[in-house]
Amino acid sequence: MIGGRRPLQGRKIGDRRVRVDRPHSPYFRYTGAGMLTAKEAATAPRTGVALVWSNLRRSLFGRPLSNEDEAEERLPKKLALPIFSSDAISSSAYATEEILRVLVVAGAAALTLSIEVAIAIAILLTVVSISYRQVCRAYPSGGGAYVVARENLSQTAGLVAAGALLIDYVMTVAVSTASAIQQIQSIIPAAYDYRIEIAFVSIALITIGNLRGLRESGNIFAFPTYLFVALAIGIVVIGLSRIVTGTVPVVPPQPEVVRPGVEVLTIFLLLKAFAGGSVALTGVEAIANGVPAFKPPEAKNAANTMVTMAFLLGAIFIGVTVIAHAFAILPSEDNSGGPTVIALVAQSAYGQASPLFYIFQGATALILFLAANTSFNAFPRLAAILAQDGFMPSQFAFRGDRLAFSWGIVLLAAIAFGLLFAFNGDTHALIPLYSVGVFVCFTLSQTGMVRHWLAVREPGWWWRAIVNAFGGLLTLVVLLVVASVKFRDGAWLVLVLIPLLVLLFQFIHRQYATSRRQLALRPDQVVAAPHREERVVVPINGLSRAVVQAVNVGRSISPDVRAVLVVDDHAYAEQVRDEWARQVPGISLVVVESPYRALTGPFLAYLDVLDQAWTPDKDAPITFVVIPEYVPRHWWERILYNQSTSQLRRALLGRPNTVITNVPYRGEEPAVFERRGRLDPHTPPDSSGD
Amino acid sequence: MADKPVALYSRVVVALNGGPCDDRIVRLVVETARPTKAEIVAIHVVEIDWTLPLDANVADRSESAQRVLDSAEGIAERLRGTLEPVLVQARDVGAAIVDEAVERGADLLIVGLPYRKRFGGDFAIGRTVPYVLKNAPCAVWVVREPMPGEIHA
Numbered sequence: 001m002i003g004g005r006r007p008l009q010g011r012k013i014g015d016r017r018v019r020v021d022r023p024h025s026p027y028f029r030y031t032g033a034g035m036l037t038a039k040e041a042a043t044a045p046r047t048g049v050a051l052v053w054s055n056l057r058r059s060l061f062g063r064p065l066s067n068e069d070e071a072e073e074r075l076p077k078k079l080a081l082p083i084f085s086s087d088a089i090s091s092s093a094y095a096t097e098e099i100l101r102v103l104v105v106a107g108a109a110a111l112t113l114s115i116e117v118a119i120a121i122a123i124l125l126t127v128v129s130i131s132y133r134q135v136c137r138a139y140p141s142g143g144g145a146y147v148v149a150r151e152n153l154s155q156t157a158g159l160v161a162a163g164a165l166l167i168d169y170v171m172t173v174a175v176s177t178a179s180a181i182q183q184i185q186s187i188i189p190a191a192y193d194y195r196i197e198i199a200f201v202s203i204a205l206i207t208i209g210n211l212r213g214l215r216e217s218g219n220i221f222a223f224p225t226y227l228f229v230a231l232a233i234g235i236v237v238i239g240l241s242r243i244v245t246g247t248v249p250v251v252p253p254q255p256e257v258v259r260p261g262v263e264v265l266t267i268f269l270l271l272k273a274f275a276g277g278s279v280a281l282t283g284v285e286a287i288a289n290g291v292p293a294f295k296p297p298e299a300k301n302a303a304n305t306m307v308t309m310a311f312l313l314g315a316i317f318i319g320v321t322v323i324a325h326a327f328a329i330l331p332s333e334d335n336s337g338g339p340t341v342i343a344l345v346a347q348s349a350y351g352q353a354s355p356l357f358y359i360f361q362g363a364t365a366l367i368l369f370l371a372a373n374t375s376f377n378a379f380p381r382l383a384a385i386l387a388q389d390g391f392m393p394s395q396f397a398f399r400g401d402r403l404a405f406s407w408g409i410v411l412l413a414a415i416a417f418g419l420l421f422a423f424n425g426d427t428h429a430l431i432p433l434y435s436v437g438v439f440v441c442f443t444l445s446q447t448g449m450v451r452h453w454l455a456v457r458e459p460g461w462w463w464r465a466i467v468n469a470f471g472g473l474l475t476l477v478v479l480l481v482v483a484s485v486k487f488r489d490g491a492w493l494v495l496v497l498i499p500l501l502v503l504l505f506q507f508i509h510r511q512y513a514t515s516r517r518q519l520a521l522r523p524d525q526v527v528a529a530p531h532r533e534e535r536v537v538v539p540i541n542g543l544s545r546a547v548v549q550a551v552n553v554g555r556s557i558s559p560d561v562r563a564v565l566v567v568d569d570h571a572y573a574e575q576v577r578d579e580w581a582r583q584v585p586g587i588s589l590v591v592v593e594s595p596y597r598a599l600t601g602p603f604l605a606y607l608d609v610l611d612q613a614w615t616p617d618k619d620a621p622i623t624f625v626v627i628p629e630y631v632p633r634h635w636w637e638r639i640l641y642n643q644s645t646s647q648l649r650r651a652l653l654g655r656p657n658t659v660i661t662n663v664p665y666r667g668e669e670p671a672v673f674e675r676r677g678r679l680d681p682h683t684p685p686d687s688s689g690d
Numbered sequence: 691m692a693d694k695p696v697a698l699y700s701r702v703v704v705a706l707n708g709g710p711c712d713d714r715i716v717r718l719v720v721e722t723a724r725p726t727k728a729e730i731v732a733i734h735v736v737e738i739d740w741t742l743p744l745d746a747n748v749a750d751r752s753e754s755a756q757r758v759l760d761s762a763e764g765i766a767e768r769l770r771g772t773l774e775p776v777l778v779q780a781r782d783v784g785a786a787i788v789d790e791a792v793e794r795g796a797d798l799l800i801v802g803l804p805y806r807k808r809f810g811g812d813f814a815i816g817r818t819v820p821y822v823l824k825n826a827p828c829a830v831w832v833v834r835e836p837m838p839g840e841i842h843a
Contacts, residue, residue, distance in 0.1 A: 010788075017786040017789060018778065019778055025760075029764060030760045033762075
């Protein structure tokens with residue numbers, strides 16, 4: 001468009017120029033031949049309600065980010081570590097307690113074995129971390145166990161891993177939130193009564209943080225993680241130095257402490273302690289799932305972050321276990337509101353009245369809340385990969401305003417909170433559901449990696465395959481142990497849920513495959529021009545501007561146009577017929593009297609009759625049902641209008657050879673209808689005689 | 691006219707021709723304008739020959755003309771800068787650039803100097819750059835297109 005078409009005079013005679021308007025410029029940008037890219041203004045709200053909603057979202061989640069901003073959303077290692085490792089590192093806050101809680105029933109002497117159990121778990125952690133380092137390098141597109149199992153074992157194995165992972169992530173949110181509330185209880189016992197409310201607030205805050213985008217959530221959540229790590233390492237250093245120097249403090253006995261039992265120490269009990277402590281490994285796989293979130297080189301950065309995470313987790317976990325044993329710290333009774341083992345260990349290192357103790361407790365509670373954050377990153381990513389593969393609804397692959405997978409984030413928050421609510425915020429009731437899924441994933445991914453190395457046979461493949469085979473065997477054993485010892489406590493539920501999820505994934509996949517088949521064009525198919533006849537039926541309720549507009553739209557589709565008035569009042573029908581003949585000549589009006597007062601049924605029956613009356617030797621015509629629709633000015637007016645229109649539209653949706661066309665009338669051009677000639681398509685507008 | 695120190699420019703007009711030099715010019719101008727938050731006007735002139743009226747629908751129907759400015763706008767945004775794109779039709783490119791700069795009160799005008807590889811390679815000085823150098827009432831920077839084999843930023 002030429003701007004005003006008025007040439008601007010230059011400094012010299014003859015130097016004239018014309019500025020050209022660029023109407024697309026505020027909304028679009030040409031980025032290639034025939035290609036426009038929408039700008040932020042193109043998505044701006046257009047109504048008052050949409051504007052309020054948009055402003056609310058903007059204030060909660062921040063301004064929308066474009067795809068080009070994605071590179072800046074990538075995480076450097078220092079932010080990726082707290083985001084993807086807070087789950088694993090936070091496990092050190094309760095893993096020791098899970099071991100002690102089992103061993104204590106065999107008496108104080110059995111607690112000595114807690115160190116050996118912790119070392120065994122640390123060895124397992126090392127093997128699993130090395131294996132996942134390899135997963136990061138071999139599958140830099142992310143997806144972790146799901147992708148490894150899908151690519152190297154089978155699609156079903158991949159889905160089993162995915163199901164187990166999704167369950168694991170939900171559990172992580174629920175367990176770590178419940179555990180964080182327990183930490184708060186250690187310093188504020190009254191918090192126990194408000195655990196559901198605290199859980200709701202914390203999950204809501206983490207949800208909002210994650211909906212604000214990856215980098216921003218990283219910035220928000222990094223500090224508590226590093227604070228916890230620093231203070232926990234401080235505890236380990238102080239505690240070990242006291243053990244070495246022989247200055248072990250006496251921890252005052254807690255009234256809520258579990259009394260050592262008199263059961264015989266069996267191999268089963270040891271395995272149960274091992275299974276309990278193996279929760280320390282939960283979250284180790286999260287980095288492998290989120291490799292694409294790292295800054296380039298993604299795989300290398302992810303692999304290095306994995307090593308840092310494993311080192312920190314192992315050091316804190318073994319350190320806390322050694323100190324707990326040396327200081328004779330015992331766990332508190334379930335639901336007693338007593339202090340946790342990590343709280344007592346911190347107390348013994350920093351002193352009960354020390355501000356560092358309270359800061360550590362706060363940091364522990366925070367990192368446990370933030371352990372949930374790891375799941376909030378990993379769950380939506382996995383759900384997105386599953387959605388891309390057609391195993392979950394496609395909405396899960398869409399990224400929201402802030403480039404976050406919003407659907408996955410919201411779904412995770414809803415399920416995790418529902419679970420906490422159902423279990424009344426009790427961690428121990430949830431932990432049996434927890435580690436089974438994790439070890440299913442570990443086993444499948446390790447087995448898949450063995451097959452991967454056997455297939456690619458790149459340099460060093462044999463030792464990598466040995467590490468994965470050893471890891472796979474070890475995690476399989478742990479899986480069997482965990483599943484058997486925790487079976488009655490609730491692990492059976494996970495073993496039921498995983499197959500159910502797999503069936504659900506397959507059902508969704510089949511649905512998408514069916515619709516794709518139905519919609520697909522054969523590659524050799526050349527689309528010809530339509531050969532079927534068309535006719536237009538306009539359902540009306542009287543004569544109005546909206547009806548006239550719909551009739552005119554119908555005339556532009558086909559010359560075969562008829563209006564149908566379904567009515568239960570004969571006198572009204574006659575009145576409309578008279579007006580119609582006078583004001584809309586040339587268009588037939590069919591009046592269908594409905595003595596039973598139904599509107600939709602008789603209209604559909606009339607369409608059926610039209611179809612049956614069609615010449616049998618010709619293809620059935622396409623019937624355009626052009627529905628006039630009055631668009632009210634205000635949203636609240638909508639309940640007053642168009643109710644029967646909506647009903648009719650719903651009834652017509654599945655009808656074969658039928659196209660529904662809505663013609664909204666907004667009342668913008670009343671003058672058009674005031675010109676006599678415009679109602680008659682054969683009369684040109686200029687000859688209206690105005 | 692002596693050039694002002696870079697930091698004193700407050701309104702810069704930059705002429706773009708859709709060539710490979712545009713990217714370099716836009717980056718340069720955005721970085722130059724950043725310290726003083728100088729206003730940047732990016733102008734692309736579509737030359738209309740005498741067989742057509744000056745206000746013929748040429749530039750608005752030409753995606754490539756629109757793309758020159760859209761691309762510049764995109765580069766500026768990526769560098770966290772803004773520019774005002776102006777599309778102009780004129781009989782003479784140099785005159786249109788100078789007139790636009792005068793009308794907008796520009797204190798710096800930046801034009802690109804293309805390099806042609808044909809016939810052994812040389813800078814295509816053409817008519818526009820000399821005209822601008824001679825007639826612009828403000829500082830003029832000529833940014834040459836990198837020569838083959840030249841390492842450019």
